[in-house]
Amino acid sequence: MILTMKHFILTAALLLCVAAASAQPARRGAPKINDDLSVTFQVMAPQAREVGVDICGKVYPMVREGDGPWRVTTDPLEPGFHYYFLVVDGFRASDPASKHYFGTGTDASAIDIPEAGVDFYLDKDVPRGDVRLERYWSPSLKTWRTAWVYVPAEYDNNPRKRYPVLYLQHGGGEDETGWTFQGKTDIILDNLLAEGKCEPMLIVMDYGQAGDFAKILLEETIPMVDSRYRTLADPKHRAMAGLSFGGGQSWSIGLKHPEVFSSIGIFSSGMFGGVGAGAYAPFSVESQLPELLADPAAFNAAHDVFYMSCGLGDPRIEHTRKAAEALQAAGAKVHFSAWPGGHEWQPWRKSLHEFVQLLFK
Amino acid sequence: MILTMKHFILTAALLLCVAAASAQPARRGAPKINDDLSVTFQVMAPQAREVGVDICGKVYPMVREGDGPWRVTTDPLEPGFHYYFLVVDGFRASDPASKHYFGTGTDASAIDIPEAGVDFYLDKDVPRGDVRLERYWSPSLKTWRTAWVYVPAEYDNNPRKRYPVLYLQHGGGEDETGWTFQGKTDIILDNLLAEGKCEPMLIVMDYGQAGDFAKILLEETIPMVDSRYRTLADPKHRAMAGLSFGGGQSWSIGLKHPEVFSSIGIFSSGMFGGVGAGAYAPFSVESQLPELLADPAAFNAAHDVFYMSCGLGDPRIEHTRKAAEALQAAGAKVHFSAWPGGHEWQPWRKSLHEFVQLLFK
Numbered sequence: 001m002i003l004t005m006k007h008f009i010l011t012a013a014l015l016l017c018v019a020a021a022s023a024q025p026a027r028r029g030a031p032k033i034n035d036d037l038s039v040t041f042q043v044m045a046p047q048a049r050e051v052g053v054d055i056c057g058k059v060y061p062m063v064r065e066g067d068g069p070w071r072v073t074t075d076p077l078e079p080g081f082h083y084y085f086l087v088v089d090g091f092r093a094s095d096p097a098s099k100h101y102f103g104t105g106t107d108a109s110a111i112d113i114p115e116a117g118v119d120f121y122l123d124k125d126v127p128r129g130d131v132r133l134e135r136y137w138s139p140s141l142k143t144w145r146t147a148w149v150y151v152p153a154e155y156d157n158n159p160r161k162r163y164p165v166l167y168l169q170h171g172g173g174e175d176e177t178g179w180t181f182q183g184k185t186d187i188i189l190d191n192l193l194a195e196g197k198c199e200p201m202l203i204v205m206d207y208g209q210a211g212d213f214a215k216i217l218l219e220e221t222i223p224m225v226d227s228r229y230r231t232l233a234d235p236k237h238r239a240m241a242g243l244s245f246g247g248g249q250s251w252s253i254g255l256k257h258p259e260v261f262s263s264i265g266i267f268s269s270g271m272f273g274g275v276g277a278g279a280y281a282p283f284s285v286e287s288q289l290p291e292l293l294a295d296p297a298a299f300n301a302a303h304d305v306f307y308m309s310c311g312l313g314d315p316r317i318e319h320t321r322k323a324a325e326a327l328q329a330a331g332a333k334v335h336f337s338a339w340p341g342g343h344e345w346q347p348w349r350k351s352l353h354e355f356v357q358l359l360f361k
Numbered sequence: 362m363i364l365t366m367k368h369f370i371l372t373a374a375l376l377l378c379v380a381a382a383s384a385q386p387a388r389r390g391a392p393k394i395n396d397d398l399s400v401t402f403q404v405m406a407p408q409a410r411e412v413g414v415d416i417c418g419k420v421y422p423m424v425r426e427g428d429g430p431w432r433v434t435t436d437p438l439e440p441g442f443h444y445y446f447l448v449v450d451g452f453r454a455s456d457p458a459s460k461h462y463f464g465t466g467t468d469a470s471a472i473d474i475p476e477a478g479v480d481f482y483l484d485k486d487v488p489r490g491d492v493r494l495e496r497y498w499s500p501s502l503k504t505w506r507t508a509w510v511y512v513p514a515e516y517d518n519n520p521r522k523r524y525p526v527l528y529l530q531h532g533g534g535e536d537e538t539g540w541t542f543q544g545k546t547d548i549i550l551d552n553l554l555a556e557g558k559c560e561p562m563l564i565v566m567d568y569g570q571a572g573d574f575a576k577i578l579l580e581e582t583i584p585m586v587d588s589r590y591r592t593l594a595d596p597k598h599r600a601m602a603g604l605s606f607g608g609g610q611s612w613s614i615g616l617k618h619p620e621v622f623s624s625i626g627i628f629s630s631g632m633f634g635g636v637g638a639g640a641y642a643p644f645s646v647e648s649q650l651p652e653l654l655a656d657p658a659a660f661n662a663a664h665d666v667f668y669m670s671c672g673l674g675d676p677r678i679e680h681t682r683k684a685a686e687a688l689q690a691a692g693a694k695v696h697f698s699a700w701p702g703g704h705e706w707q708p709w710r711k712s713l714h715e716f717v718q719l720l721f722k
Contacts, residue, residue, distance in 0.1 A: 025536050047451030090408030093454035100461045100468035107461035107468060123496060123505040130493040137486060144484040159520050175386050
C-alpha cells in the first residue's frame, strides 16, 4: 500500500513527538558510522528489486532480509564529508534518513566521517559569531539573491570598529549554503578567534554559478556588503577564496583584480589539470599570469597572501603542486599545502582553517 | 548503467557551468507550474516499473514514453506550499529536481503555488533585515543547538534601542529552518515594516521537538537571546506563536507562562480536535484554561493578544472555531481568523502576517 501524504505526515508527526530526544531532528534509519569508519545504511523499499548505495566512487549493493529494510555496510571510509546517493531500481535518490546538503547539483545526502584528533571544525564553548542571511537585489540578473555572511562574535560589541572581508566561494553544483552547512566556516572561525589565531573578519558566501559572476561580485555583492556592514573597503582588507569551481573563480576574478583583492585562496581547483582534457586550457604561468612574469616585484607588492591547496587523494594534486612550483619559480610567494583526503570538504575545511590564519596581518 | 558518484559530479558540474543562468541553482527537470495551477512533474527512472507523485493527498501515477522521463500533470492545485514525494517502485523519495525543505520528518520536496493577488510574502525593494544563525549550548540536552533569529533592518542603526521578541515555532516534523525557508518570515516582516504596519521586533525560530522544550525555551533559549540581543526582556514585550504542533506548544508553554509571555498565537493546532481520537485530551475551557474562568479580568490584563487561526480546508477548522467561541464566551478576548487552504504554509504565512500587526502596540 502506498501511504498518502496525509497519513505519512500524521505518522511522522506522531513518531517525532515520541521519539525526538536530541537537539536536531531524529531521523529513523539514519546511517550509522561504525568504529572502523565503515557505515551501515538501511532503506525501506519493499517493492524494489535492486537497491544500492553510491558513495566514495563505489556502488554497494544492499541486501534485504524478509520484509525488513535493505541493508549494507561499506568498507571503512576516509574521514571527511562524503555526498552519497541511494540507487533504487536505477533511480538515484537522496536518502530520506539523512540530512540533505546542496551538492552535485541537487539536495544530496551526505555523511561526515570524523577524523581522529581533528576538532578545529567542531562546536566548542567559545564566543559564538553568527551567520546572517542577506537578501539583496541583483540588477544584472533581475532577481533577488541571498548572501550568507559570517560575523564574528565581537562585531556587535565594537560599533565603531571596521572589519576586513573574505569572499568565499563554493564548488560546482553547490551553493551559498555550502561553506556553512558542509564547511563549518563559522565554527572554524569562532574557534580560531577564541585562540587568537586569526584576525576578526567578515566572510561572505554567495552563489557563484549565476550569470556573469565577476560582474555580480564586483558591482553588486561587494557594494551591498560595504553598505550593510562596517567593512574596511580597500584591497588590503579584502580577500577571495574558493574551492574547486570557486577556486577557479578566485583566480579569474580575485587574482585578476588586484585593485579589489590583495589575498587569494585557491583550494582544489581543476584549472591546473586533473579533471580531464578540455575542461580548462592547459596551465602555464606565461599564458595565465603574464603580469607576474612582467613584474614579479609589483605582483608581490599587490598580493599579501597567494594560497593554493589540494587533497593528496584528489586527481588535481600533482597538477596543482606543479603549478604552485611554476608560480614560485616565476617569483610569486605562493603558499602551497596538501592535505589527506580526496576532492571533498575535509581538505577544504583545513584549507580555510590555514588560509584565514594568514590573512590581514 | 549506474553512474558512479564521480561521473555524476563531473557531469552535474559541467552541466551547471553551462546551464546556470538564474540567481538560484538550476535544477534539471524541475516541476513546472502551469497556468491553471496544475503541476507537471518528470522523473528519470529508467529501470522502475511504477512511478508516481504523492501530493495534496493524492498519488498521481506517472507515465513514460520510450526511453524518456516519467511524466504526469496533476489536477489544478490549491495556492500554497505543498510537500510532495516521488514514489518509485514503492520507495518514497524526495525529488532530485526540487529544493528540499525539512518537513514531515525528512528533507522533503515541495512546490509553492502562487496565489493571485497575494504578494505580502514575496521579495520587494524595501529595507531588508536578516536572519541570523545563532549556535548555543543546551545544558539540559548537552548538545549545541541553532536558533534562527530574524533581525529587522533598523536594528544595527539604532545601537541604543531595545526590541520586543516573538518566539515562533514550527510544526511537527519540521525544524528551526521552516519559518524562514517555507514561511518567508523575514520577507513578511520586511514588507510590513516598510509599510509601517507592525512594530520592529526580533523573531526567534528554534527547534521545538527536542527534550523538555518548555525548559529549553524558558531557561536556555530566552536567556541566550536576551544576552546576545538588545531585547525588551519583560512579558509585555515577549510573544509566543506556533503552527500545528508549535501551536500546541504556544498554548502549553506560552499561555501557561503569563509571567514570561503576554501575547500568544496558535495557528492550526490539533489540540482543539480534528486530528483523530487520542492525540490530545478533549478540549474544554474548564479543563485546559481554568485560570480564565477563575478570573477573566486578571487573565485579560495579563494578555495583550490571544490569537487563533486555522485553514478553512483543514480538518481542525470547526474544532478551532468552537474552541475560540468557547474561550470568548468565557471572557477571553480571542482574535480568531480563518483562511482559505488546508494544513499548510499559506494559512500560516497569513496568520503570521496578521498576528505580528497586532503585537507590541
